[in-house]
Amino acid sequence: MIKIGILGAAGYTGGELIRLLINHPEAEIVFANSESNAGNLVCDVHEGLLGETDLRFTAEMPFDKVDVVFFCFGHGKSEAFLKEHAIPNNVKIIDMAQDFRMAAPTHDYVYGLPEIHKAQIKACQHLANPGCFATCIQLGLLPLAKAGLLRYDVAVNAITGSTGAGQKPSATTHSSWRNNNMSIYKVFEHQHLHEICQSLNELRPTNAPAFADTLVAQPQADEITVDFIPYRGDFARGIFCTEVVRFEGAEGSATNPTAEQLSALYKEFYKDAAFTHYCDTDIDLKQVVNTNKALVHISKFGNKAVIISMIDNLLKGAVGQAVQNMNIMFGIDEKAGLRLKSTAF
């Protein structure tokens, strides 16, 4: 059994992580830390756990008793925490915040997107779990990035549920306002753009070898740029994203693949992914809600392609992916604890 400690366990992601881990066949929660809720029953704080666990929050942090610690802090607090607390070297860290998502010589955190970093994740001690929008958008674009096909500005529109806004009540999460409403925020300036572009440019074939049978990747000198409009949706869970990309050149050439080539490219790219599936059919958001799955679809229209990608923001977009990463880090079945029944309706 993997022995687990959770810091920031009374927040949204902490709660969802506990909901996953209590049914994980090879994991055991040793402590769920929360100063403000110390002593309280977890099931009295987190929705949906009544009758399933007697676990209580604790103010303690017995790092010597665990194999891995999940940081469920708000952004910016993970780094601060580490300056004030020593975590034993043999304890792995999975950080939910954005503190270590950008690669830097000052830290050794691996960016935990299994679809591109599985080997590094397996080998790492410290992991930065990707953001929710970032995961969804990357999964829609990674195959094209790797094939050198993101040569023009990518237009991304992604709609998120209210759980993406966190636990704290505010004007824009007030049910009276959000119910049946729609709005946008942080247009072209969302903080996840950094990690998205980091991955896309990492895959970009700067002096490109062949990529696959179906397509020959072309060298691409220029950095990939993404125009991203985030929307506040009128639902609780999930991110539904469209990405529009433009190609040039004769259809069927290396710079302007056919619909069939694009479909083949995506299938090839995700053929070994445990939770990311390419679909030839139409897809809708509730097919992934309450699961760790990502679904991706691409269609061709003239010299443009439209991709749909979608995830549950709290699962594949947060703690589901974190548990997937944990499974990889500890060498167990990547799907352990993540065979979740889709809500479907």
Added chain:
Amino acid sequence: MIKIGILGAAGYTGGELIRLLINHPEAEIVFANSESNAGNLVCDVHEGLLGETDLRFTAEMPFDKVDVVFFCFGHGKSEAFLKEHAIPNNVKIIDMAQDFRMAAPTHDYVYGLPEIHKAQIKACQHLANPGCFATCIQLGLLPLAKAGLLRYDVAVNAITGSTGAGQKPSATTHSSWRNNNMSIYKVFEHQHLHEICQSLNELRPTNAPAFADTLVAQPQADEITVDFIPYRGDFARGIFCTEVVRFEGAEGSATNPTAEQLSALYKEFYKDAAFTHYCDTDIDLKQVVNTNKALVHISKFGNKAVIISMIDNLLKGAVGQAVQNMNIMFGIDEKAGLRLKSTAF
């Protein structure tokens, strides 16, 4: 033109009142008072007014320039305000709070339910506007109360939208929690029970004369009691209420009317009501949303009857009824400014 001042104009009811009054053909807002928002455009604070008004909030209260003042304070603040401020005798007051809803020798506020108090409203200087649940439940039960037919505990279940919880964000108005959820609160102890029972017992025929052609009202010695379960619904506007009452005696006798007699009783009771309509057909909440209407339906099952009553909590349950009361107080068309298009969908 009726000249109007609004106190507490930056709150929920203040906003909805302004939405009504800017299109009222015989009313004019002279001032909309809000200390915290003084100087701000009303349309920047209240949803739905962009392009419709240049009105700004003011910290002033020029009572000498108005005919009527609406108190849109929270409960308990109206009475406090009046202790510290003098309102000229010729200025009428319409109070949205519950401070003066219970009759008392210490004040002269009339309980503003037009369906039973039209003459008093017409004559009054000071009016206490009914509560939202209170309005909905009374409109379902008043005809039976007047006929002396509420002899056994009345079972009331009423579901309210999130706007009933006010403007301030909280855990139970957080969209992530409220979306697709259902819960109850203040079971059997909701504060509106006082005003409900006040009206029902006021109508109760203690030494009963004939009530109508259809039914002979019976004297009823005992006070009427109501068991009320309020529900938090997963929608923004409206109250949907069922009331179950029990009769005894032979069907068709004065204490156990037939379905036809009940239907006739309700039609007779509401035949002159401007906004309350008895329906023989099935009804659903969205038929009243965004209108000042109340719809009522009664069915008989054995020796019990089930009533449905429903209103928009912000309109007939709050400022719509307040404007209706203002119209009556000033002797103008009762429907002026209240011919509202139902949202319907």
Added chain:
Amino acid sequence: MIKIGILGAAGYTGGELIRLLINHPEAEIVFANSESNAGNLVCDVHEGLLGETDLRFTAEMPFDKVDVVFFCFGHGKSEAFLKEHAIPNNVKIIDMAQDFRMAAPTHDYVYGLPEIHKAQIKACQHLANPGCFATCIQLGLLPLAKAGLLRYDVAVNAITGSTGAGQKPSATTHSSWRNNNMSIYKVFEHQHLHEICQSLNELRPTNAPAFADTLVAQPQADEITVDFIPYRGDFARGIFCTEVVRFEGAEGSATNPTAEQLSALYKEFYKDAAFTHYCDTDIDLKQVVNTNKALVHISKFGNKAVIISMIDNLLKGAVGQAVQNMNIMFGIDEKAGLRLKSTAF
């Protein structure tokens, strides 16, 4: 591995059953029968299964290859099917419809509510799975029925999600109508009343022995009756139910228990239940959505008590309970395949 056949596999309950069984550790779907969808991929028909199964619908019914058959037909079709098809004696049947829910000398189906019939379920060959409303309402009332405390008409108000109305589109499941709406139907006449009253009167202590330390059950000559108002709610999954019961006699006597005695009665009654939990705290619907759990809470007000009971209508109210029954019938862990992550938000 329990080998499973599903008839009517393309309907709502068929879909949800497949969503459960593909992750059941000790079950295997041998065939999913649907004439109209024969040959189609299950994941193309049923939401939420993309990437999880390659199963296809079949027009065949190889009963000799299975241990148990689930009937996911509409009501009335199970009986008709059995007249035209022979199912081998050694194959167990779990019927989702209401055809065999009422005990009768003409059939041997056991009413599959594990909270009261666990031994019979374990021993049975044929099982009638309870209805959704019926499950929820019974779980709220069974402890009181057994204690002889349902002596007066029980007032039941239960709100169901749109999945309760089935898969076929109709006026009252049209999103434009149902969104943010509320209505009632089949008032006092819902077909589930039969099975509800069957269970309540089965437990009724007609010449009553002691029930528990906390309460001495009283003999109760009269049948229990239930007044049930079903509501159409503005959400997809779940049933939220309140039950109001009246007691008489001195508080603390056997006919009018105290709040503590009631709480103890419920805890005792459900102490061995795998999925039904008594809660002392406030509960809300989303605590059970997408789980097989039922949560129950009781409060006392004067000489009345208000119970809340709630379930997911498709799981504990349908196929979740069916799988629970299957687990009991085959002597395996009652929770196998049913450790579901609550949606929570």
Added chain:
Amino acid sequence: MIKIGILGAAGYTGGELIRLLINHPEAEIVFANSESNAGNLVCDVHEGLLGETDLRFTAEMPFDKVDVVFFCFGHGKSEAFLKEHAIPNNVKIIDMAQDFRMAAPTHDYVYGLPEIHKAQIKACQHLANPGCFATCIQLGLLPLAKAGLLRYDVAVNAITGSTGAGQKPSATTHSSWRNNNMSIYKVFEHQHLHEICQSLNELRPTNAPAFADTLVAQPQADEITVDFIPYRGDFARGIFCTEVVRFEGAEGSATNPTAEQLSALYKEFYKDAAFTHYCDTDIDLKQVVNTNKALVHISKFGNKAVIISMIDNLLKGAVGQAVQNMNIMFGIDEKAGLRLKSTAF
């Protein structure tokens, strides 16, 4: 009083039109035609009209008694109807369908978008009312089209409520599927693209004069093209649209205006519009729901601009605009009957 006949009065747009016209101070419904509902009360068929009208549907079409006829048929049926029925020359026609939206020598219908065609509407006898998406998207782009600033593919993402899908129940309007869901359809191929591009190119300054003080419009040889992704939203009313446009050249030049120039351009363009307002602040969909307003906002990011435009699809996107057009055609107050209270919540 303008005397009105309605054909196809039992459909969605027919119902919403009646909801508007019963409160229109200068209009009177003479007949509401529906073969299938002939004799039925309008308020029994259309939500939200109980207590407001005694009007009944009729199978008759007394064209000699009306000044104007509204065609509320499905697409394609208006033209067919006119081939079989003679409408007197002095009776005006307002067609809700798309049959005559594209200018053609074969008909004299004016495209009824008041923001660009007010004089033609005033003078016309026959009017083609714009589509819902088409209205919303055009209002976001028209000022830029007129300034010759739509030189690169415009990226449009627009989310519509379920009322956009019409009255007939279907799989994608089923509440169980649509609730909390999100999907796309008719990607890049929506039929409204024709009328959108017709207007945009009509305004395009092909050999451009000065447009405004703030900007000098540039000649633009190439046709404007629009990439449009329609989304099915999880709400009933409204269209929320973003449009992304790209500029080239030095910021502040005629081909790449500054944020201030863009804002000034929009304000100037809409300064006389009765219902379309440019907003400098953030906007959200519910600000227009249940009104005839359109709100528009533009922001600049680098060499791109993001526009938000939004309307109520049944009002400004359908019958509200039709009534606005009728008002203009009959020379009365453009806002008559359209001073609607926003739902706001």
